[in-house]
Amino acid sequence: MMGLLFILSGICCEQDVKAPEFTKWEFARERIGHKVIVDGEMLNRVGADMADVKLTAIYYDGNRELRRSKTAKIAKVADKGRASFTLEADNVPNFTRYELYVEYGPTTRLYVGDEKSPSPTLKKAAPAALTLISTKDALPKSFPGDVVLTLAVRNDGGNEADEPTAVLGFKVRGEERLVRVLLDRSIAAGTEDTFDVTVPGMDAYTAYEARLTYLSSEGPRVPDPAGNPKEVVVRNLRMIRLVDGSGRITGSCKNGVDQPVGDVVVTFQIGKTDVPWTMPGTLAPGELRPFEFYVADCPSFEGGGGYDIKFNTVPKAAPAAFVPPASAKKVGTKSIETRQVKLPPPPGKTVNADPEMNVKNLNKGEYAVGIRGLMVVTGDYGKNNKYTGDVYLLRLVFIDDEGKPMKPTPTINATIYNKDQPYEKIQRIVEKQQWGADASKINSSTVASNTIACDKKSGELWVALVRTETPVFDPRADMTLVIPDIGIWSWKGLSGKFEAAPRPPDRK
Numbered sequence: 001m002m003g004l005l006f007i008l009s010g011i012c013c014e015q016d017v018k019a020p021e022f023t024k025w026e027f028a029r030e031r032i033g034h035k036v037i038v039d040g041e042m043l044n045r046v047g048a049d050m051a052d053v054k055l056t057a058i059y060y061d062g063n064r065e066l067r068r069s070k071t072a073k074i075a076k077v078a079d080k081g082r083a084s085f086t087l088e089a090d091n092v093p094n095f096t097r098y099e100l101y102v103e104y105g106p107t108t109r110l111y112v113g114d115e116k117s118p119s120p121t122l123k124k125a126a127p128a129a130l131t132l133i134s135t136k137d138a139l140p141k142s143f144p145g146d147v148v149l150t151l152a153v154r155n156d157g158g159n160e161a162d163e164p165t166a167v168l169g170f171k172v173r174g175e176e177r178l179v180r181v182l183l184d185r186s187i188a189a190g191t192e193d194t195f196d197v198t199v200p201g202m203d204a205y206t207a208y209e210a211r212l213t214y215l216s217s218e219g220p221r222v223p224d225p226a227g228n229p230k231e232v233v234v235r236n237l238r239m240i241r242l243v244d245g246s247g248r249i250t251g252s253c254k255n256g257v258d259q260p261v262g263d264v265v266v267t268f269q270i271g272k273t274d275v276p277w278t279m280p281g282t283l284a285p286g287e288l289r290p291f292e293f294y295v296a297d298c299p300s301f302e303g304g305g306g307y308d309i310k311f312n313t314v315p316k317a318a319p320a321a322f323v324p325p326a327s328a329k330k331v332g333t334k335s336i337e338t339r340q341v342k343l344p345p346p347p348g349k350t351v352n353a354d355p356e357m358n359v360k361n362l363n364k365g366e367y368a369v370g371i372r373g374l375m376v377v378t379g380d381y382g383k384n385n386k387y388t389g390d391v392y393l394l395r396l397v398f399i400d401d402e403g404k405p406m407k408p409t410p411t412i413n414a415t416i417y418n419k420d421q422p423y424e425k426i427q428r429i430v431e432k433q434q435w436g437a438d439a440s441k442i443n444s445s446t447v448a449s450n451t452i453a454c455d456k457k458s459g460e461l462w463v464a465l466v467r468t469e470t471p472v473f474d475p476r477a478d479m480t481l482v483i484p485d486i487g488i489w490s491w492k493g494l495s496g497k498f499e500a501a502p503r504p505p506d507r508k
Contacts, residue, residue, distance in 0.1 A: 020044060034443075051075065132152070221237075246296055
């Protein structure tokens with residue numbers, strides 16, 4: 001008897017990386033303290049509950065870390081659930097990009113964003129890399145009997161290996177007998193797991209081999225037939241390909257006929273190829289029986305998938321003898337070094353760790369000064385609606401003749417412009433004690449037009465240049481900086497980002 005034919009057109013989809021997704025990501029910057037706040041919401045798409053989630057944002061100017069946020073913690077997020085969070089980072093200069101690290105269990109995911117694409121985008125990690133570290137078999141007292149193989153499996157790649165599967169080949173009476181067994185839902189990156197695999201009723205063998213494979217891509221989903229058709233049908237059909245080129249087909253056969261059926265042959269359409277499978281035994285009326293079988297060489301999913309069924313009615317149901325399948329149990333796990341993304345440690349307290357401090361163009365024995373941009377402390381409207389003014393602070397770095405950071409006492413003279421119009425001439429004389437002032441304490445209530453302080457994290461010296469009278473101001477500057485007994489530096493037409501790479505003095 002011919003059964004129903006079910007076809008779904010389409011192509012396969014490569015295995016989706018199971019990572020959290022951000023459904024809300026809104027930046028806000030406080031005028032006082034230059035605090036950057038992110039109001040966000042995370043959707044759990046990893047396929048299981050997430051616990052002890054940690055989120056940390058790092059803000060960069062190019063490749064130089066400026067600030068990192070306080071780590072936000074979420075106790076638990078249910079599978080497919082959402083959780084809100086807030087990230088806060090104090091005293092953040094203008095940044096060009098950021099990185100977001102999401103840690104949960106042994107996994108760390110890296111997301112990136114910049115001025116053009118502010119929402120976090122998942123950065124692709126290195127693929128999974130499964131290695132079979134060791135195998136050991138324990139024989140039964142007599143054959144046929146249950147054989148137990150202990151497998152140590154390592155994933156030192158950058159992503160979890162989904163549906164890891166052991167492929168065991170036993171040499172029985174001169175022929176290979178293959179046994180495949182699903183080890184676990186997944187093996188996380190950076191772990192080494194140990195499994196006991198039980199193969200029941202195994203005949204005597206003279207040798208065995210073991211190898212590993214895992215999920216590569218998933219075929220098109222074939223929908224279950226609607227209602228309760230008076231036919232033999234397949235429900236919950238799933239077709240996948242593994243990285244070794246084999247395929248696994250799973251589902252359940254349902255007998256919707258009022259009589260027992262046998263000789264059930266299901267022909268699966270995988271892309272443009274037919275793959276037949278014969279169900280052992282018979283099905284009683286209304287019986288639903290799960291199945292699993294492997295295709296040694298899985299065809300391409302391109303072109304869609306589906307199935308058709310042929311069967312015969314029989315006078316009496318006679319199910320096939322039950323053969324217990326091989327099974328696996330995890331008995332141990334440990335962390336290992338991996339290519340997985342990790343939250344980088346905070347930069348060193350000295351600016352020597354800063355790549356900008358290692359100036360390749362400097363000759364040995366030369367001093368250097370560089371400009372890293374402007375910080376703007378915005379003003380407020382006070383009594384009589386008068387604006388208190390914005391204060392612009394220049395960020396300077398100093399390098400001694402050994403390439404190390406130094407804390408000199410320079411004198412700075414500058415002409416400040418608003419666009420092309422001269423606005424003010426200023427002089428700032430840096431004194432030794434001003435290197436002890438903390439730049440992180442600068443805000444609209446503490447800043448002055450002559451404030452000088454040190455950013456202790458980056459080693460920069462922040463020097464206030466001007467306080468404006470209105471909130472609309474386009475700063476430019478011509479500036480000279482003198483370090484006694486060392487040299488004189490001059491810059492003309494500073495504008496925009498106010499950035500200049502560290503360089504030796506113009507004259508000594």
